[in-house]
Amino acid sequence: MRPHRLVLEGGVVWSGGYAIGDVDARLRRNATGSTPPPFTLFSASSDLSRAASVSARIGFTLTPSLAIEGGGSFGMPRVGYAISQDPEVGAQQIDGEQLTQYFVDGALVWHLPMRLGSRVRPLVVGGGGYLRQLHEARTLAETGQVFYGGVGARYWIRGGLGTARSFGVRGDVRANLRRGGIDFEDQARVFPTVAVHLFLSL
Amino acid sequence: MTRAPRLVIAALLIVGFTSPVSAYLKLGASVGGRVVDVTWRAPVPYFVSDADAGSVSGADLRGAVARAAATWQAVPSATVRFEYQGMTAAPPGLVDGRTTIGFLDRPELDRVLGSTSFLIDTTNGAIVEADVFLNARFAWSVSAEGTPGRVDLESVVLHELGHLLGLGHSALGETELTGSGVRRVIASGAVMFPISMSAGTIADRVLQADDIAGISDLYPAAGQVAATGGITGRVTKNGRGLLGAHVVALNPETGALVGNFALDEAGVFSIIRLTPGPYILRVEPLDDAEVDSFFSTAIDVDFRVTYAPRMVVAPRGGSSSSIEIKVLPK
Numbered sequence: 001m002r003p004h005r006l007v008l009e010g011g012v013v014w015s016g017g018y019a020i021g022d023v024d025a026r027l028r029r030n031a032t033g034s035t036p037p038p039f040t041l042f043s044a045s046s047d048l049s050r051a052a053s054v055s056a057r058i059g060f061t062l063t064p065s066l067a068i069e070g071g072g073s074f075g076m077p078r079v080g081y082a083i084s085q086d087p088e089v090g091a092q093q094i095d096g097e098q099l100t101q102y103f104v105d106g107a108l109v110w111h112l113p114m115r116l117g118s119r120v121r122p123l124v125v126g127g128g129g130y131l132r133q134l135h136e137a138r139t140l141a142e143t144g145q146v147f148y149g150g151v152g153a154r155y156w157i158r159g160g161l162g163t164a165r166s167f168g169v170r171g172d173v174r175a176n177l178r179r180g181g182i183d184f185e186d187q188a189r190v191f192p193t194v195a196v197h198l199f200l201s202l
Numbered sequence: 203m204t205r206a207p208r209l210v211i212a213a214l215l216i217v218g219f220t221s222p223v224s225a226y227l228k229l230g231a232s233v234g235g236r237v238v239d240v241t242w243r244a245p246v247p248y249f250v251s252d253a254d255a256g257s258v259s260g261a262d263l264r265g266a267v268a269r270a271a272a273t274w275q276a277v278p279s280a281t282v283r284f285e286y287q288g289m290t291a292a293p294p295g296l297v298d299g300r301t302t303i304g305f306l307d308r309p310e311l312d313r314v315l316g317s318t319s320f321l322i323d324t325t326n327g328a329i330v331e332a333d334v335f336l337n338a339r340f341a342w343s344v345s346a347e348g349t350p351g352r353v354d355l356e357s358v359v360l361h362e363l364g365h366l367l368g369l370g371h372s373a374l375g376e377t378e379l380t381g382s383g384v385r386r387v388i389a390s391g392a393v394m395f396p397i398s399m400s401a402g403t404i405a406d407r408v409l410q411a412d413d414i415a416g417i418s419d420l421y422p423a424a425g426q427v428a429a430t431g432g433i434t435g436r437v438t439k440n441g442r443g444l445l446g447a448h449v450v451a452l453n454p455e456t457g458a459l460v461g462n463f464a465l466d467e468a469g470v471f472s473i474i475r476l477t478p479g480p481y482i483l484r485v486e487p488l489d490d491a492e493v494d495s496f497f498s499t500a501i502d503v504d505f506r507v508t509y510a511p512r513m514v515v516a517p518r519g520g521s522s523s524s525i526e527i528k529v530l531p532k
Binding site for chain 1 (some may be wrong): 249284340350374375387388400404405410431450455457459478480482484486507508509510511512513514515516517518522
């Protein structure tokens with residue numbers, strides 16, 4: 001990579017689904033003692049669906065190997081839930097609600113000093129950012145942070161590692177740690193993402 | 203009843219006297235053809251009758267009332283105030299302009315632990331007085347840990363003070379019919395559930411989310427309306443509204459359960475004063491208590507438990523868009 005160059009990227013990020021918490025609808029059991037065991041009216045297990053987000057990024061190469069970048073993505077995952085343990089109805093899956101999700105992040109990208117052929121260069125990426133999730137009808141927002149690390153590669157379709165105005169495809173796979181956002185147990189969650197971007201190096 | 207032309211003793215839990223489609227079953231009075239909430243417009247002044255009930259004295263009752271009143275007053279999202287006026291030799295039930303809480307021996311009411319009645323000025327809906335009677339026929343307990351075989355006085359007083367403040371009954375509970383045809387509570391989610399837990403239990407000394415939402419609706423603390431949200435919708439069966447369907451909202455973040463009924467022929471329900479966030483809605487027939495504890499008219503209980511087709515969000519300071527929940531016959 002040539003140093004001191006801007007790199008523009010646009011693409012798609014696929015996020016894996018993950019659980020966001022279980023809850024029991026509990027009543028107080030009619031039994032003696034100050035804390036009798038609760039009675040479960042029903043249980044609900046919730047998850048955030050797999051979803052695709054559109055993504056745009058801008059980077060700046062500091063050295064031939066190291067770049068900083070920032071960007072944002074927009075997606076609409078669904079919160080679904082499954083009902084169980086209701087003695088009056090069978091287990092069932094409920095559609096849940098559709099979220100509107102924004103993610104703004106910054107990252108460091110290290111292009112490894114190795115080549116896989118003349119057009120491919122592997123990279124390692126790590127970063128973090130701000131997550132904002134809006135409930136359906138955009139009536140309520142929940143915020144959090146996502147930190148991630150991953151590996152990927154750039155493939156130059158035109159130009160090459162050292163040329164200006166080159167472009168190509170970048171793909172990377174990330175492991176993400178999410179804190180905050182919509183979660184019914186307020187726990188940190190880990191989920192995978194796969195990103196594919198077209199890039200243009202100016 | 204000396205002022206009978208202007209006053210009326212309010213009966214509890216008559217649907218015709220229930221405020222329309224706002225939230226929770228709460229007591230109402232008809233004023234000029236309009237139903238208004240029965241609420242106190244100042245701190246609730248009360249006397250305690252000095253009559254005993256077996257080994258439980260009037261002074262014991264005074265202590266139980268003070269603890270129960272403190273429990274209601276401690277709800278941070280509501281502004282409830284009681285003012286103890288003193289002991290009295292007068293029993294509850296007299297039309298004397300005083301709100302009196304006390305024991306009466308009513309052996310004919312062998313399934314009634316207590317009840318609350320109101321004298322209301324029907325020209326403006328103001329409460330003139332309200333009395334709470336507790337049946338001395340039962341064996342009562344004021345022990346901190348409860349006493350096996352005895353009914354916890356503080357629990358029952360807490361329930362009756364809920365009525366005194368204007369709350370109706372909650373249907374958030376599960377019961378079973380015993381061999382003698384009496385309903386036994388398996389579990390409940392509200393102090394305002396109409397059937398008490400078994401003698402010896404003390405669980406009903408603690409207000410539940412449903413009780414707190416109800417009292418916060420009647421006496422909202424400053425900023426509560428803006429800080430909480432509501433859910434509204436319609437329950438239908440074969441395309442028609444379903445009066446009396448019980449809707450339970452679960453907040454999956456807090457586990458809080460709050461219930462209310464579809465309160466008109468269109469099947470419209472509303473649950474308000476909720477912590478903002480998504481809710482799971484479960485609709486069930488009113489089959490865990492006597493219908494006349496809630497409604498004076500017949501209601502349809504022939505339908506299956508049904509979950510709303512999606513989560514519903516109670517937005518801060520507002521209400522959800524209306525959701526229709528379609529139920530099927532059993």
